[in-house]
Amino acid sequence: MEDRNGPLGLAVSGGPDSLALLLLAAAALPGEIAVASIDHGLREEAASEVALVEGLCAALDVPFTAISVRLERGNLQAKAREARYAALREWACDQNLGAVATAHHADDQAETLLMRLARGSGLPGLAGVRAGTLLPDSEIALIRPLLWARKADLEALVASAGITPAQDPSNASRAFDRVRVRQHLAQHDWLDAEALATSAGHLAEAARALDWYAELDWEEMVALEDDEDSPTYRYYANVPRVIQIETVCRIVSALGGRVSRSEAGRAADRLWRGENASLGGVLASASSEPMEGTPLHWRVWRFSPEPPRRTH
Missing domain, CATH: 3.40.50.620 (HUPs)
Incomplete structure (x- = not known):
């Protein structure tokens, strides 16, 4: 304190x-x-x-x-x-x-x-x-x-x-x-309640480690692209799924949406397969881009606000 x-x-x-x-x-x-x-x-x-x-x-x-x-x-x-x-x-x-x-x-x-x-x-x-x-x-x-x-x-x-x-x-x-x-x-x-509580403490340490890696993923692998029509986040998604979920949640939040981890996980699975996804008022698309100087490609996911629905 x-x-x-x-x-x-x-x-x-x-x-x-x-x-x-x-x-x-x-x-x-x-x-x-x-x-x-x-x-x-x-x-x-x-x-x-x-x-x-x-x-x-x-x-x-x-x-x-x-x-x-x-x-x-x-x-x-x-x-x-x-x-x-x-x-x-x-x-x-x-x-x-x-x-x-x-x-x-x-x-x-x-x-x-x-x-x-x-x-x-x-x-x-x-x-x-x-x-x-x-x-x-x-x-x-x-x-x-x-x-x-x-x-x-x-x-x-x-x-x-x-x-x-x-x-x-x-x-x-x-x-x-x-x-x-x-x-x-x-x-x-x-x-043993005390032993169970101790295990929860160990899991909390692991969760803090996950938060640390997710923060690093956000800082190093997510960028806001220049787009006159709408804000678009580019995400180089090449980390384990559990970290992808945290980053997807953060991107959706940055775009004004709200999404649960289970919803973000399902969207990440679709994007990993190369399919598009919609979640929390955000559209996500999957593509790949070559790594400079190598024959490898990055998985690249782009997120932008979902356009307003037309009403008649």
């Missing part, structure tokens, strides 16, 4: 994990933290949970902000997460915070890895919960300093402080994939 400018913000729900984060941060960084607690409007008990956090912050002399959000229709947990991070971003900007921390821990990491393995996720997904990233659509650091900690130890810390944490009943509902995975882990002691 040496590079942090401004207080450290904590997202505290009133559950045992986030209360442990508050207690640890208050002891380690006295006078340098602030807390926000978010009511998602889903349960009547949420208001009392926010009040619990507010009372503890008052006792610890920690600045506190209560936030209420409204959720859009759709996947409940996904929409709650989106609304939560958007609210934290706005709060961090208003309070000039240097970073925001959440209480994700080793058990969360193990659950996330198993869920994503079951879904066939690629390397970026299997990296799990990152120790450090950015709040969505911002340059504000989002950190998870408790990824090394076990949930039971965090619960014991809160209990030893004489605090009764809030208990969200959704954490026991088998309607959610994460709860079923959590119960499966508890039932099978050969599945």
Whole structure:
């Protein structure tokens, strides 16, 4: 945290994990933290949970902000997460915070890895919960300093402080994939949550290496061509597929489009076969060009905005 400018913000729900984060941060960084607690409007008990956090912050002399959000229709947990991070971003900007921390821990990491393995996720997904990233659509650091900690130890810390944490009943509902995975882990002691979290950490290192090579690929193999009609990116695509996918995603984003990695992968496969592709509002064409001074050819892919559709 040496590079942090401004207080450290904590997202505290009133559950045992986030209360442990508050207690640890208050002891380690006295006078340098602030807390926000978010009511998602889903349960009547949420208001009392926010009040619990507010009372503890008052006792610890920690600045506190209560936030209420409204959720859009759709996947409940996904929409709650989106609304939560958007609210934290706005709060961090208003309070000039240097970073925001959440209480994700080793058990969360193990659950996330198993869920994503079951879904066939690629390397970026299997990296799990990152120790450090950015709040969505911002340059504000989002950190998870408790990824090394076990949930039971965090619960014991809160209990030893004489605090009764809030208990969200959704954490026991088998309607959610994460709860079923959590119960499966508890039932099978050969599945070591700490070891799974360690594996997720190794995968995160590999994902960072992938990011490094993808950045190099972008810098050295992608160029914006002069085109009076529309911007066109030329990509010399001669790297492994996993890096191609990252670069294709970045090119589409630079042209104002949005595309998932799976969509970029399917487009890369078509282009590799010499076929054209359309993705995220971008047209991509495949060709080859000779390497100067050699009999070899480069695979060259060009990307430009898809022309507007004609209407009658």
